[in-house]
Amino acid sequence: MTTPSSAGSPGDSLQDTSDVQSTLAATNDDSIFGSGYCNGESLEFHDEAVDLQNKRKITDLNLEVITIDSQYDLTLIVGSPEHADGQKAYQVNKGVFRHASKAWDAMMSGNWAESDMSEIAFPEDSAYAFHIVLRIAHWQLQELPETLSQQELVQIAVLSDKYDLERLLHAAAELKNWIQQHKDGGVSWPSDIDLQDFTMITAAFGLMADYEYLVNKLAMEICVDKDKRYCVIHDDKLVHVRADFPARIQGDYGILKEAREIIKRYAHQDLWAGWKAVCMRYTLTKISN
Structure with missing residues (x-):
């Protein structure tokens, strides 16, 4: 699966990911991705070499890492090598991520194990749909595609229903006219619409x-x-x-x-x-x- 700025469409089937853990047990001290940069300096240092192979034991060995926010303090590992959309890692701002969804806000606070992690895995979700949502959450509208296929919209809809993203997605859909493009003349729904x-x-x-x-x-x-x-x-x-x-x-x-x-x-x-x-x-x- 390509990123939103590239060509291609996500698949619509999910493969068995039962062998993939629901979350990574890594803490800030164990992160293979670091914690972003501030004024050109790393926010975190490691005294010893990091065993990348061991840290990536449940991820794609050729994992693509996409930086959404250069001063990130959270990494999301989305999908799995077996997923139709593959797997990608997104480096994001934890505060922005929390406020994008009530479900994510709850996950990052209280007694949830993820609240203390610097890396969280979402193995069952679409990396493509997550990419679109994260760009919207960080208000990077210039990075969004001009059009979305029916299949891509369905992938995002599934994510929206799962994490309660309706409020976040509404403004972007209106600005980009993603839905209107599937209407006749951008006004009325065709008779053969799915x-x-x-x-x-x-x-x-x-x-x-x-x-x-x-x-x-x-x-x-x-x-x-x-x-x-x-x-x-x-x-x-x-x-x-x-x-x-x-x-x-x-x-x-x-x-x-x-x-x-x-x-x-x-x-x-x-x-x-x-x-x-x-x-x-x-x-x-x-x-x-």
Whole structure:
């Protein structure tokens, strides 16, 4: 997988990374990457030579190290050699990283083991998606690509749902027009749009008007196959509803799917009674949540 400034697209499958530790046990004294520079001087010194092979025992031996902030005090090792996107190390500002996400803020404080580490591994995540997010977090908009493919947007959406990055991503998406580029004339959604992918993408980037339109359209097009599984037609094929949909989306299209079934049930009786039943069911759902 290339970095955002290079050509290429990330893969969409994750390989087994069970043999990769969830975090590195390295402390500031053990870091192979150092701790950045201040006024041209290293912030940390080692009295003895560092055994790079030993320190890199769970990483790609040809690991690419990308400096996001020259005065970094935290290194993130993202992905794994087996991951479709490969593995990269990102040198970042810990404060910026913390404030990008409530999940990361919690990770870097309190009783979490990562709070005292200078290196943290995210072996299951996409290095490409992480790169985009870190550039946004450090407000390095000039380093961001002008366009993102549907596949790349999905990778970022998965990361957003996992670490609650909607607020961070929203401004960048608006500034770079990444989503509008997938619309007809930058205005309306094409009839053959992949509803599942772009419902997830618009939710992840906090584009609520687009999300509401797409999730409603998705709900109205969902059907049930002979095995009683939810499906939707895309490119003239029956495609199962993706299992990794965020709970929020599953809830939204579930409500709308149920609404359609209620209206159908009353279709030959009293349509107004059916609509009142829908409103009552929706209100009760909102209250229970």
